[in-house]
Amino acid sequence: MTGATIAAEVVLAALANVPEDGGVRRAMLIDNGIRPEALENPGARVQVQKFANLLRDAMIELQDEQLGYGVGVQPPGTWTTMAQYALDAENLGDAIRRLSRFYRFVPWGVETRCEMLDENTNFTMRPANPENKFSPYLYESFLFYYYQFCCWLTDYRIPVLAIGFNFESTSYSEDYVGVFSPQRVDYLEEFSFISFSSRYNSLPIKHTAISIKKMIEHANLVLFNQYLQQARWAEKVEQVIAISAFQNNSITSVALQLCIHPHTLRRRLKNEGRQFAEVRDKLRLKLAMNQLKQTRKSIEDIAIELGYSETSAFSRAFKRWTKLSPQNFRDQSK
Template sequence: MRSPTISIYFVHKCLQNLHQQPQIQRALLAKNHISANLLSKDSARIPAENYANLLRDTMQAMNDELMGFGQQAQKLGCWATMTELAASTTTLGEALARLSRFYRLIPWGLETRLSVSGDNATISLLPSEPQQDFDPYLYESFLFYIHRTANWLIARQIPLHRVDFCFAETPQAAEYWNLFLCQNIQYEQATSQIHFSASLLNQNIRKSPQALTKFLEHANLAMITQSYTQKSWYYKTSTELESRVADNPSFNEIAKALELHPHTLRHYLRLEGFQYQSIKDRVRCDTAIYHLSSAGRSVEETTAFIGFSEPSAFIRSFKKWTGATPLEYKKKT
């Protein structure tokens, strides 16, 4: 079993505005089974569920859904209210227009705009006042939430043509594919925004009250672990690897299972911006983190679960992937 993982960068951001309250930071980390030792490891990753829980708890501790990154605090319940309003519409276009209007009414520093030009739809985040400067996390996280909520509303992945950011390229830029499933990411643009096909705005919304209630029980978790990417070769390759990770399958074996010639699969992955080894490393890393930190497996058991013959080889690879040892992931505080 594999659980998606999140870069430690996002844990730092989650706790950033509690820096003057270290006791609360430590309590939040301990509650969500994240070792404080991992904060010093730039390559470390944690289970997505732990991160989603940390987000929820930090928002509650600060009584601010923006966790201190906005111009002023955003009361708990704003996102749930907006989602209820959006889910009651007929089409995605109506839902996103309602979302945009809702967040223009809240004084948080940015204004949301939905615009259409030809077959290109754009959702933009514009500063309410000229020359306002916000942390990149506010832009990247809010666009992520809008995109994932839009996906949920129509129960399918919305392919993004491009993602624009108004800030310079960051050290964690490689993580943005995981956030947006888009390779075309531009930096130092005039506006932070996402672009997609305007034809999708006509997609119908059919969300039952039960589906809405379930989504809002833990919206952070629902969005972070969301997966509607069955058509991507990255997804298909990852899923096949995950089902056979203990056998340490070769690339040719994976291609055969997907009924493709190895050259064809390699070409498809290259078009999506991936190499097989990087996908294999991520599957093994995520699986190992799950078994160590969530399932409570020993290093020896985890070694076998992810297809290594010797614990020493697994430990070396794990430290290369995360910057930490497997034992550090077994520490809960």
């Protein structure tokens, strides 16, 4: 979900269970200002606000907040009930316990658990019946809502230590994972999960019954817009670094181009749960993966373009990010 748009593959996944008979799906897209034919173009993207409205309409059409991906239906109002239940929590940790407990009583075929350790808090999802196989979209969408709801409750972008999935990476994984900006991403795990430092469990709940009433009127739009607003400064940093082609991309030079003091930029990134080096390196990874997939440029040339003085340094960093060497990644992407 880079910037204010979202990959067409995510849109198609969200609508997979909306019937095509009678033109229901097509009409829904057109009503929300999305040309159905445009979604077929490689690299097509959709504005986040249009996608949020589309999700709302699809949930109403299917009468299912899980869009047909669970074992049973989650009728409209399920999320509202959970949100109101979590609002009375003492702090974020208590709210997370309530959320995981609530969804264990919802008959959707998924078991949610919250594990609070001394250092990390892990929220996990797995099929209640091992024989059930669910679409990646079910896990991806629910973890997005879970994370953004935690950030909304506390008015704080919580840094994610790790996120993992019990399936292989998808064509839009890079786009999706960018929402969380995790330090680590794992695939083919035993279960899907998200993990952050347990010190954030003590964050107070910042919202009231009045503000939650406004949020649940259009939760999709509120949570998507929240992500965009929280990521604002990180995105500005990305834009400056990309324009400068990774030349003079220290925090001092970037802050100068943004007309603020480096300490101010560092503080604003911290408020978003980000660090300058992490933002720069995530951008490097995204561009490196695109170059390796879509061009025949040598690994040495790609390393130079991304600001590395040595190819070996780029290769080490890429392997640390993906667990694959640049060449192995390119070979697997063919």
